[in-house]
């Protein structure tokens with residue numbers, strides 16, 4: 001009988017789904033357990049430069065709502081407060097769709113999604129979708145506009161982000177999918193959920209009754225290689241970027257809110273990385289500590305002491321310290337752009353762009369490939385080791401391992 005599982009695997013090799021679901025840091029799948037009522041900024045159209053943006057938002061909401069029969073997803077216009085989740089008992093939290101003209105998140109990203117969840121109950125509590133109106137020009141594209149490949153489509157972008165908001169991760173295996181991690185200017189293919197996207201939603205919220213196939217836009221991803229992939233690197237946080245947040249959200253650790261997790265998801269433009277990214281080397285995380293951001297208390301950041309093991313071309317320092325978004329304080333955890341902060345002894349690719357560190361997660365195969373191709377057996381300069389990373393202030397706590 002031991003051969004039975006292998007026999008089944010041979011008989012049904014194609015039944016394995018490719019979608020990936022959002023989990024907390026303990027590996028538990030998380031989902032909504034109540035209606036997701038979005039509030040969209042009435043000035044979204046003005047900020048994005050297209051008065052019909054609100055209609056595109058509603059269309060995207062309908063697409064997701066129709067695919068989640070056990071989850072009601074709605075949207076209405078209303079005043080927005082900015083992304084985040086306040087933890088006071090009297091806090092007013094709402095799921096928001098808005099645009100920022102002063103972009104604080106990953107350079108080049110089309111949009112970001114913030115998801116707050118309770119890691120004990122695995123319930124998503126709150127989400128906010130933010131358009132990058134500083135670095136991208138959005139429109140509700142008509143067919144001729146899409147063909148011109150000049151603007152980014154509002155609905156194409158939002159449908160992808162809503163997938164994150166409801167619990168889907170990226171699927172990099174097929175560029176036609178809504179949850180493919182990158183998009184090109186003029187692309188409208190992500191307006192419509194594909195089978196794999198729907199399968200992921202069905203796993204969370206039941207299977208929708210089959211409807212006639214919606215007409216498929218003729219646009220697809222075509223610019224998916226080249227330097228664009230560098231844009232997927234994680235920018236190391238700087239105080240300036242955080243201070244530029246127009247609506248910093250206070251997140252205080254209270255007994256009522258322990259276990260909450262914040263997740264950021266990003267759809268990166270395929271053409272967003274025209275600026276050069278210079279690989280520096282590959283290093284290993286030797287120490288780390290999470291703490292509150294001093295400039296945005298609602299954010300957790302993690303200081304990493306990285307010891308270089310090889311350098312790209314010229315010699316590099318023996319070690320450096322970088323601070324990345326996300327981390328864990330007690331049971332409160334923030335995950336930025338899909339992955340928890342790097343683990344101890346994890347190997348990272350380090351590069352610089354405009355003088356700032358950019359961290360590449362080598363657990364992503366494409367990044368590992370790129371660094372392996374670029375790295376020469378460089379010389380690691382000997383230097384005095386730094387004191388272990390320490391967090392400022394009394395709120396600092398050691399990173400708590402997952403249970």
Ligand SMILES: [Zn+2]
Pocket residue numbers: 160164170180181265266267268
């Ligand atoms: Zn994404």
